[in-house]
Amino acid sequence: MAETREEWIKKRAYALWEEEGYPTGRDSIHWEQARHEREALEGSAAVSNGKETRPKAKRAATATKGATTGAKTNGVVTPAPKRSASRKTAS
Template identity: 40%
Template sequence: MSREQIVRDTAYAIWEAEGKPEGRDLAHWRQAEARVAASAAAKAKPAAKGNATKGKAPVSIAQASAKAAPPAKTAATKTAATKAAPARKG
């Protein structure tokens, strides 16, 4: 069903719920558009959130940065690298 048809059906339901008053068609249409937009936004928000976490518990910023940080080099690694490559005279 197209978005326009959904808005049309919603506006009709609003019109009926208000007792079928005359001359309020534009107000009902705008109210229906707002409801359809809000409904679409509410449906899209949980779907996007669900895809990002995929059932995992939320991760704090500190945990995320700790996971992303490269491992620290030890002093032994630095010394071994300088001793292994002697400077050439040339």
């Protein structure tokens, strides 16, 4: 049976705790680090599969950021207009 996301995070947080020498009071830090590592793994798996796994809200937020750097339409990113390199100076 495949390991669930929660089980993976639990095991990784425990491993982090062991690696640090069993400190007390750092359980939430280990849990968050494990959660971030899992999210990074899930993100890299999505890229290798060619699938988008981010929640719709994050995709929408990312798409709106493109308005200043380039427009994103139907998954195609068009480059932002280039600015002129020469500037006129006042004499």
